Structures are given as C-alpha cells and as structure tokens.
Amino acid sequence: LHTDLYQITMAYAYWKSEKINDTAVFDLYFRKNPFQGEFTIFAGLEECLKFLENFHYSDSDIEYLKQTLPQTIEPEFFVFLRQLTADSVILSAIDEGSVAFPRIPLLRLEGPLINVQLLETTLLTLVNYASLMATNAARYRIAAGKHISLLEFGLRRAQGPDGGLSASKYAYVGGFDGTSNVLAGKLYNIPVNGTHAHAYVTSFSDLRELKTKVLAHRTSGVPHDMLDLCTHWREEVASLLSLPASEASDGELAAWISFAIAFPSGFMALVDTYDVRRQETRTSVSNINKRKAGQNQSLALDIRLVNLAQEMFVSKGECENCFKIIVTAALENQSCDTWSIRTRKEHDFIHQCEFLKSMITFYICIGLVYLLVFGHAGGIYNFFFFLLQSKFWSGLLNFCAVAMALNDLDYRALGIRIDSGDLAYLSKLARSTFEKVAHQYNIPWFAKLKIVASNDINEDTILSLNEQGHKIDCFGIGTHLVTCERQPALGGVYKMVEINGLPRIKLSQDVMKVTMPGKKTAYRLYGADGHALIDLLMRSVEPAPQVGQRVLCRHPFQESKRAYVIPTRVEPLYKVYWQNGKITCCLPGLQKIREKVQTSLDSLRNDHKRNLNPTPYKVSVSDNLYNFIHELWLQNAPIGELS
Numbered sequence: 041l042h043t044d045l046y047q048i049t050m051a052y053a054y055w056k057s058e059k060i061n062d063t064a065v066f067d068l069y070f071r072k073n074p075f076q077g078e079f080t081i082f083a084g085l086e087e088c089l090k091f092l093e094n095f096h097y098s099d100s101d102i103e104y105l106k107q108t109l110p111q112t113i114e115p116e117f118f119v120f121l122r123q124l125t126a127d128s129v130i131l132s133a134i135d136e137g138s139v140a141f142p143r144i145p146l147l148r149l150e151g152p153l154i155n156v157q158l159l160e161t162t163l164l165t166l167v168n169y170a171s172l173m174a175t176n177a178a179r180y181r182i183a184a185g186k187h188i189s190l191l192e193f194g195l196r197r198a199q200g201p202d203g204g205l206s207a208s209k210y211a212y213v214g215g216f217d218g219t220s221n222v223l224a225g226k227l228y229n230i231p232v233n234g235t236h237a238h239a240y241v242t243s244f245s246d247l248r249e250l251k252t253k254v255l256a257h258r259t260s261g262v263p264h265d266m267l268d269l270c271t272h273w274r275e276e277v278a279s280l281l282s283l284p285a286s287e288a289s290d291g292e293l294a295a296w297i298s299f300a301i302a303f304p305s306g307f308m309a310l311v312d313t314y315d316v317r318r319q320e321t322r323t324s325v326s327n328i329n330k331r332k333a334g335q336n337q338s339l340a341l342d343i344r345l346v347n348l349a350q351e352m353f354v355s356k357g358e359c360e361n362c363f364k365i366i367v368t369a370a371l372e373n374q375s376c377d378t379w380s381i382r383t384r385k386e387h388d389f390i391h392q393c394e395f396l397k398s399m400i401t402f403y404i405c406i407g408l409v410y411l412l413v414f415g416h417a418g419g420i421y422n423f424f425f426f427l428l429q430s431k432f433w434s435g436l437l438n439f440c441a442v443a444m445a446l447n448d449l450d451y452r453a454l455g456i457r458i459d460s461g462d463l464a465y466l467s468k469l470a471r472s473t474f475e476k477v478a479h480q481y482n483i484p485w486f487a488k489l490k491i492v493a494s495n496d497i498n499e500d501t502i503l504s505l506n507e508q509g510h511k512i513d514c515f516g517i518g519t520h521l522v523t524c525e526r527q528p529a530l531g532g533v534y535k536m537v538e539i540n541g542l543p544r545i546k547l548s549q550d551v552m553k554v555t556m557p558g559k560k561t562a563y564r565l566y567g568a569d570g571h572a573l574i575d576l577l578m579r580s581v582e583p584a585p586q587v588g589q590r591v592l593c594r595h596p597f598q599e600s601k602r603a604y605v606i607p608t609r610v611e612p613l614y615k616v617y618w619q620n621g622k623i624t625c626c627l628p629g630l631q632k633i634r635e636k637v638q639t640s641l642d643s644l645r646n647d648h649k650r651n652l653n654p655t656p657y658k659v660s661v662s663d664n665l666y667n668f669i670h671e672l673w674l675q676n677a678p679i680g681e682l683s
Contacts, residue, residue, distance in 0.1 A: 043161040048105065051154045062153040066165055067145035067536035067561045068464050071552050074175055074527045075499075078654040079644060081178050081637055082146050083210050085136035086171030089623050092126040095296035126159070127621030128152055132614045134562075136628070137174075137213065137636030139644060140659070141659050143596070144562050144575050146532070147602065148614065153539065159535040169203075170210050172530040176521060177214025178637060182649055184493055189235050189514035190595040192219040193494060194522030208520035213634050222518075228630055235457065236299060241313040244294040247271075255301045266297050269445035270438075277440045280480055281473065287316035288437040296442045300453075306453040309491070310471075311435025314463060357363055370621070421473035432458075432466055440477055447483060455490030457516070463493045463501075464508035471511035492516055498525070501649060541649075545672045551597050560665065566609035572643045574605055575613070578662040585610050587649055588591050596669060603660075 054062070073080050099104075103120050129151035140146055146167060149156045177192075186188055187306035192211040198204035208224030225232035244250075255268045270293060278285040292314045300307045435456070443453035458466050470491055478487035490513045493505075499518035505512065519525065535555045536544050543557035559580040567573035576585065576595055585591045587610055595601035617625050628636070647655040661669070 041097075041104070042165070043158065045108075047158050047161055048109070048518060049108070051121070052109070052113055053156055054119050054154045054157070056114075059153055060120075061298060062540055063151060064156055064536055066149045066156050066534055066541075067491065067537050067556070067560075068147040068167060068534045069145045070140075070171075070530050071142050071534045072531065073142060074524075074550040075179060076174070077179065077278055077651075078141075078648050079175070079641070080140045080142075080530070081174040081214060081640075082134055082138050082140040082171055082172055083213055083237065083633070084167040084175040085133050085138055085147075085617065086627055087166045087170065088131070088133075088147065089618055089627070091162055091166060092129065092131065092159075092601055092618050093623070095124075095126040095323070097121045097124060103419075124155065124158070125621065126155060126618070129155055129159070129460040129478075129618065130616060131618035132616050133534045134613045135615070135636060137633040137640060138613070139572075139640040140171075141575055141657050143556065144577065145660050148559070150370040150559070164532050164534055167530045168530045169206060172524050172527070173207055173210035174496070174523050174528075174637065175524075176215040177216050178213040178641060179499055179651075180502065180515075180517060180521065182641070183213030183379040183499050184504075184515060184526040188512070189218075189518045190216040191492075191514060192216045192221070192518070192520035192521060193516040195221045196524045202517070204237050204522070209630070211521060213603070213630065215634070215635060216517075217416070227430065230630070235303075235308040236310060236627060238310060238313045238459075240299065241292050241295040241310065245291040246367055247290045247294045249295060250294050252298065252301055255304060255449055258285075258304070264444055264449055266442075269448055270297055270441045272438060274441035277444065277477060278667055280476065281437070283433060285437070287432045287440075291443065292434060293438045295349070295534060300442050304449070304451040307442065307446060307451070309435065309456050310459060311439055311456045312432060312459055314434045342537055345446075355595070356645075387621060410463070432461065432469060436470060436473055440473065443486070444477070444481070445488070447486070452485060453489065455513070457492040457494060459494045460624055461495075462498055463495065463497075464505050464510040467491050467493060467507070490514060494518070496520070499651065502674070510655060523529075535605070543668070545669070545670055545676055547677060554597070554673075556596065556661070556671060558665075562613040565593075565605050565607035566611070566643075568608055569645075570608075570643075571645045572657070573607070574658040574660055575662050576605075576662060579665050581670060582662060583666055584612065591665045593658070594663055596661045597668065613681040667668060 044614045054060075070080065088666075099122075102122050105121070106118060129149060132148040133151075134140060134144075134146060147163065149163075162489060177190075180190055192208055194207050194211075195204040200209050204221060205224055205227070208219040209223040209228050212219065212228065218233040219225060220232065220234045221230075222232055224230050224652050247267060250267060254263045255266045256263050269371070274285050274288060296307075297311050299309070323425060437455070439456055446453050456470060458470070460656060471487075474488040474489050478484055491511060492512075493512045494515040495515035496519060497515055497517050502515065535546060537557050538544060540557050544555075545557040546553065546555040548554055555575060560577050561580050561582075561584075563576045563578070563585055564572050565574050565576055565585065575597065576591065576593055577596075578584075585607060587607055588605050590604045592601055593605050615625055617623060641649065644657070645655070650655050
C-alpha cells in the first residue's frame with residue numbers, strides 16, 4: 041500500500057478490461073542530472089529488490105481497500121489482488137553505485153501489465169531520494185578531495201526518521217566516511233562519530249563543580265590530579281602564546297577535564313562556546329545601557345557605539361588600547377551621569393561618534409582610529425580577524441591545556457571542532473598554535489591534531505575554503521547534505537515503452553518528455569584515454585557494439601548531431617537482478633557499493649565532474665533506434681489540417 045491510489049484504480053480498470061494476461065515493459069529513468077551537474081549516482085537497487093521479495097497484499101490491506109475504494113468494485117478483484125506477487129516480474133538494472141545519465145534507464149521492468157504498474161510509485165520512492173542523496177554526497181567528496189574526512193551530521197535536520205536513515209546510508213555510499221546517526225551505524229555498519237555539544241560545556245560554570253578529578257596513567261596506572269595538571273599547562277601554554285590565562289573560561293576547562301576523564305583516548309573539544317571577556321563586558325555594558333536610558337537621555341554616546349565598543353573591547357593586543365579606554369571609562373563610572381574621558385584625543389573621538397548615526401559611517405570611523413594606532417590601513421581587515429580570534433582563544437587555550445595534561449598521562453587527544461566564525465582563518469590559527477606547542481615541547485603528533493569544521497557547510501563553502509588554503513582535516517555536514525537543498529528531488533519517471541511486444545511512445549511538445557519506445561539495452565563506450573566517452577542506447581534485438589569497430593552514435597532527436605565512435609572498451613550496463621521470484625545476482629555490501637561509486641566516477645573525465653560549467657556527457661542512440669523512434673513518432677503524431 042506504499043503507493044499512489046491511482047495505481048490501484050488503474051489495476052482495477054486493467055482487470056475490468058480483461059488485461060490480466062497482457063505483458064508490458066517499463067523504464068525507470070530521469071531526464072536531467074541534479075545540482076546543475078553532469079552526472080548522477082544510481083542508488084537504491086537493494087531496497088527495490090527487498091521490496092519485490094516482500095510484495096503482496098495482506099488480509100488487512102484487502103480489508104482497507106474494500107472500505108476505501110468505490111463499492112462498485114467487484115469482489116473478485118480483491119481475490120485477484122490477494123494472490124498477486126512479483127514472482128512473474130523481471131527486473132534488469134545497472135549496478136548500484138554506477139554513474140548514470142539522463143534517458144538511460146536505471147531499471148527495466150518486464151512482466152504482467154498489472155503487476156509492473158503497481159510497482160511504479162514504490163520503486164520511484166526507493167530510487168529517487170537514494171540516487172539524489174548519493175549524488176549529493178559524491179559532489180561533496182569531489183569538492184573536499186580524497187584526503188579530507190567527511191562526516192554526515194544531518195539526522196536532526198532530515199525529513200523525518202526514515203529520511204534520516206536513508207540520508208546516513210546513501211551519504212556513506214556517496215563517499216562520506218561516517219555518520220552521527222547511531223541507528224544507521226547499527227543497521228548498515230557505518231562508522232559513527234561524535235563528541236559533545238555546547239550544552240555540555242555550558243553545564244559547567246566553575247572548576248569547583250568538578251566531582252571527579254583523578255585520571256590514571258595509561259601504562260603505569262598511577263592516579264594523577266587532572267585539575268592540577270590542566271591548570272599548570274594552561275599557565276604554560278598561555279605564556280607561550282603571550283596570552284593571560286584569564287582569557288580562558290574556568291567553566292569550559294571544568295567541562296573538558298570531566299570529558300577527558302570520561303574519554304581520555306577520544307578527547308575532541310568543541311572550542312567556540314565561550315569568550316569570557318566578551319561575556320563579562322556584555323553584562324556590564326547592558327547595565328550601562330539601561331542606566332543611560334533611564335537616567336540620562338542626553339548622553340553623548342549613542343547606544344550603538346556602546347554595543348560596538350563592547351565588540352572592540354574583546355580584541356587582542358595593541359588594537360584594543362584605544363577602545364579599551366572608552367569602555368573601561370564607562371565600566372568604572374556607572375553611577376555617573378557623564379563619563380570621564382582620559383585624553384583630549386579620546387574626547388574628540390567620542391564627540392565625533394556622537395553624530396555618526398549611520399553604521400556605515402561609524403565603521404569608517406573605526407578604520408580611521410585603527411589607522412591612527414597602527415599607521416597603516418591594511419590592518420583594518422586584520423582588526424576584524426582579531427575579533428574572531430579573541431572569541432577563539434578561550435577554547436584553544438583550554439583545549440591545549442587538557443591535551444597536554446593527557447599527554448603527561450600517555451594519552452593523545454584527537455583534536456577540536458569549530459562550529460562558527462571564519463573557518464579558514466580559525467583553522468589556520470589553530471594549526472599554527474598546535475605547531476607552536478608541538479615545537480616548544482617536542483611533541484610531533486600535537487602539530488597534527490585533527491581540526492573538524494561544521495556550521496552549515498555546503499559544497500560552495502568547501503570550494504571557497506579550498507581557495508583560502510584552510511587547515512581543516514574533516515568537515516561535519518548536515519542540513520545542506522541531507523535535505524539536498526540545491527535540488528530536493530531527482531525527478532525520476534516510470535514510463536511504459538512496450539505492451540504485448542508492441543512499442544509505445546509518449547509524445548509531447550516538450551522534447552525532453554518524449555519517451556524512447558521499445559525494449560532497449562545500453563552500453564558504455566570508452567575512448568583511447570581509458571575514460572568513458574559516450575553511453576549508447578540500442579534496441580534489444582540489435583547486436584552489441586564491438587571493440588575496435590566503428591559505431592554510429594546519434595542524438596535521439598537532433599538529426600544533425602551524430603558521430604562515429606571506435607571504442608577501446610565496451611561495457612554492457614544491464615544485468616538481470618530479479619527473475620522467477622528471486623534475486624539472481626549476488627548483491628554487494630555497502631562498502632563495495634561505496635567503492636563502486638568512486639571507481640565509476642574515476643572513469644569520467646574531470647571536466648564532466650567539475651562544479652562550474654561541467655562538460656555535458658553524451659548519451660546517444662544507435663542508428664537503428666533513431667530511425668525506429670522517428671518512424672513511430674510519425675505514426676502516432678496527428679496530421680494537422682490548414683484551411
């Protein structure tokens with residue numbers, strides 16, 4: 041019953057018309073590659089075969105249909121349905137995990153008309169999303185390259201639990217290395233990955249909340265106080281990085297000590313939860329704003345300046361000095377109606393900002409002050425990086441402290457995850473920090489700690505990060521992957537091409553919707569460079585093309601587009617996977633299908649796979665099929681009359 045109602049109403053109409061013994065051939069294919077690309081990964085075949093194995097109408101199904109369908113339906117039809125199976129159906133398909141192209145059928149169904157008609161909706165459901173998802177994942181893999189890990193984090197964003205499971209499965213097929221979905225890991229043997237969320241960090245606010253502080257040395261078993269080790273190393277690393285240890289959150293450190301004690305060999309930290317100085321300033325400035333609004337409406341400094349000055353205050357190094365004066369003056373004089381300004385220059389700065397109501401003009405003012413402090417304009421861009429950098433220091437400092445403490449106890453931390461900010465810049469900052477610590481303390485592996493990035497990443501994000509020379513080792517990708525946001529459906533169709541041995545064609549003013557009539561077979565022809573050159577559809581009665589022999593390949597609808605091809609290799613695309621009520625081929629496991637995707641993609645030239653303006657892959661028909669299509673077209677197209 042996982043089907044559209046009209047499949048069952050058509051089945052009754054067929055039955056009523058005494059078409060029980062009619063046989064038909066249906067093709068399942070798609071008309072256009074997804075994501076503005078030039079390839080598609082075929083997936084979902086195994087699920088289709090499981091569906092055929094279990095296809096039948098139960099007693100409860102029949103009872104429901106009796107209540108739902110019109111009362112005029114004859115009772116004998118329900119007896120017919122109750123006995124229906126897929127045993128008399130033949131299913132041919134290309135291998136799961138293969139690269140596929142428009143108009144080349146992914147599945148070919150042969151059998152009794154009613155039986156193969158009833159399979160349509162479910163087969164499309166099983167193939168459309170699986171192929172779309174595998175294709176999307178494959179595109180992410182191409183964008184990231186072969187040496188970057190990809191993790192699927194999309195369960196919470198997926199379209200329901202079934203969509204979440206399918207997304208995890210076919211993301212793995214398409215080239216992802218693991219998933220956060222534990223059930224998918226159990227069902228499909230996919231590696232599962234994950235550490236903690238911001239909630240775990242924010243559940244701690246102080247080092248005094250640590251209940252367990254002791255961790256035993258990995259080899260000797262001697263217990264050590266992790267809190268003492270971590271606070272020692274935080275001071276050490278802070279000194280190395282020329283940072284005050286007060287930059288780091290004690291609550292964050294407490295959270296990570298507890299997590300490291302729980303998972304000493306699997307410690308990976310989410311490093312962008314806290315920025316203590318920003319938090320402290322936010323609270324104080326908020327109080328000032330309230331007092332300002334309630335007590336002195338005539339204060340010269342616009343509230344937007346206070347908020348923006350707060351952001352400036354968290355910046356690091358020399359660039360904070362000018363702005364620190366402004367906010368510090370505010371914090372130290374909360375009970376005053378006016379703020380004391382330390383120097384004439386700062387007074388002039390505030391006085392000017394009073395009149396800068398436009399935020400754009402205000403940003404120009406920031407640039408002028410930066411220019412005054414540093415003496416060059418190029419640093420303005422870096423100033424905003426300092427804002428990002430400051431938000432990052434607490435996590436980075438605490439992580440290094442805990443990682444070094446674990447190292448003392450003969451454990452190795454895994455790395456960090458960055459979930460916000462400028463991922464390219466922050467990954468470079470993290471990598472340089474790890475390298476600095478590794479060099480200072482002669483710990484080579486520390487320089488190679490893993491950097492994982494998440495934060496609403498899509499294919500274009502990865503390509504942009506590549507151009508910026510990021511230092512990320514792994515991407516965690518969720519929403520854009522599992523929802524296939526750029527194209528939410530493949531658009532596969534299921535069309536009758538033959539009935540009782542006679543070809544059928546569907547005509548349309550839209551040439552894309554004209555079907556290829558008759559039972560067909562398909563071949564992939566390879567060129568001299570070893571890459572796939574063209575896919576060729578032929579009538580099933582035609583002899584297969586031969587290696588080294590010239591083959592005329594034609595565009596199915598444009599007469600002038602034709603070319604001779606001399607293949608160096610000919611690959612038949614179809615195998616019979618279901619016949620006489622059973623699966624006829626040994627089905628590969630998920631790992632083998634995953635490997636098939638990569639080998640199939642490797643058979644294509646790079647220009648077919650590139651993200652921007654890929655070269656279209658050619659799909660052609662034989663000369664015999666071309667003539668057959670157009671003869672049938674002329675026979676079925678009505679002849680107009682002019683008067």
